Every structure is written in C-alpha cells, then in structure tokens.
Amino acid sequence: MKFFVDTAEIDQIKELNDLGMVDGVTTNPSLIKKSGRDIIEVTKEICSIVDGPVSAEVTSTEADTMIAEGRKLVTIAKNIAVKVPLTWDGLRACKTLSSEGHMVNVTLCFSANQALLAAKAGATFISPFIGRLDDINLDGMQLIEDIREIYDNYDFETQILAASIRTVNHALESARIGADVMTAPPAVIKSMINHPLTDKGLAAFLEDIKFTKQKILYFISIPCHCIDKIIRAKIWKKLLAQNCSLIHQLFLMTRN
Ligand code: E4P
Secondary structure, three states: OEEEEEOOOHHHHHHHHHOOOOOEEEOOHHHHHHHOOOHHHHHHHHHHHOOOOEEEEOOOOOHHHHHHHHHHHOOOOOOEEEEEEOOHHHHHHHHHHHHOOOEEEEEEEOOHHHHHHHHHOOOOEEEEEHHHHHHOOOOHHHHHHHHHHHHHHHOOOOEEEEEOOOOHHHHHHHHHHOOOEEEEOHHHHHHOOOOHHHHHHHHHHHHHHHHHOOOOOOOOOOOHHHHHHHHHOOHHHHHHHOOOHHHHHHHHHHHO
C-alpha cells in the first residue's frame, strides 16, 4: 500500500519522507490556506522533496479553465497529479489531461457510481472521502469496499486513494480492503506506531539489560593528547578485541 501524506507543511513532509513513509503527497485549497504559502511555490518545494505523485488541485469549476490550470500545474514538476473535483466539468478536464499523459486525481468522491465515472474518464487516482461520510453517519469504509469490487470486476487501472482518513482504524481498514493508496495527515501516520505493549515490553527489556550491566557499545572518552600514545602502543587492537566499535571509529578517524 502506498502512503501519501495529506499536508502542505514542508517540515512534516520532510520528517516522514526521511523515514521512507512518503510515496506521494496530496494537497487541497484548504491545506494550502493552512500553510499560508503561495500554491505554486509550496507545490514546487514539495515536488523537490518527494519523488512520488504530488496532487495539486485546480481552483476553477469550468472544464476549459481547469484544463488550462492543469497544464500550468504540470509545468511545476514531472510528478504533479492534477486534482479535479468530481463534477462533469472535472471529468471532462480529467479526460483531456489524462489523454495528454498527465496524472489526474479525481477528488471529492462520495459514491461508487462517481468512482465508476472517474475510472471511465481515465483518472489515475480516485479519492473517496471516508471521514466526511462518517461525519454524516454514512459508512466511509463501505464505499472503499464497493469501489474495490467494481474496479476489480472490470480491471480498471484507476488507483483507489483512500482520503479523508482521520483515524488509525481508517488506515487499517483501507489496507485490509485493498485500497491502492491512502492519504492521511502526518499525525495519523505517526500514531500508527503506537501500542502500549510495545512500550511496556521495551521498558522491561531495558530494565533487565541494565541489571546485567552489559553494553554493546562502550563509550570511552579519550583526551586528545592520549590518542597518539594509544595508536603507538597498539592499545586500539585490545580495545577492538573487546568489541569497542566507538574506538574503532575513532582510530580510523585519527588514522586518516
Ligand atoms: C484528500 O485528498 C483530501 O485532501 C483530504 O483527505 C480531505 O480530508 P478531510 O476530510 O479531513 O479534510
């Protein structure tokens, strides 16, 4: 499953990207507003950090203008996916832009029929909004299941991008159902690691090893004026024999 991060906050994208948790980024006008940045400038910066698809949303409601905006957005970087809303104009823009070879993410999907139309219009990604359906007492996960079934029935290549993910359970269920991608706020991705038994188990392991007084790395501080002596007296060999990797590194550093 690919992980997209749903934010325009550069620091948060960098942090998760360094951990290998970012296969792409999704933005929308509200996230751009929240970042306080210029849409073109911030999108460009995101594309310079992340190799995978970066969704940038059009701001028009009329197909020809959406197409023009999309053509401008794709000049920002090769990995731009133009995000269009699930309207007839949006689908017309989707059809044109995808025929030109651009990635298109059709957003604001709330029904399986809408997802079927987006696939037929050549969407690269369909974004069903789970959280917003749950907000009005409908079942967001059921929508992901329905779209998966329909796309599999007809081998549509459009990727299901589970969006509006608010909880770790949304992430888990999307993965279980087989959404191709999920896009989630950084906080949700970060909290996927939490488990009280991991914390409890780690605390017990640390206590036990402390009791044995054993260590894997021994940190010894050596005054600079002694380094030469250590090297000449070949003490470093003894230290290495004691599995002292820090000294090993120190020796290599001083030798160069
Ligand atoms: C997806 O592309 C949207 O940007 C996002 O997931 C919307 O999430 P929200 O419903 O929490 O605003």
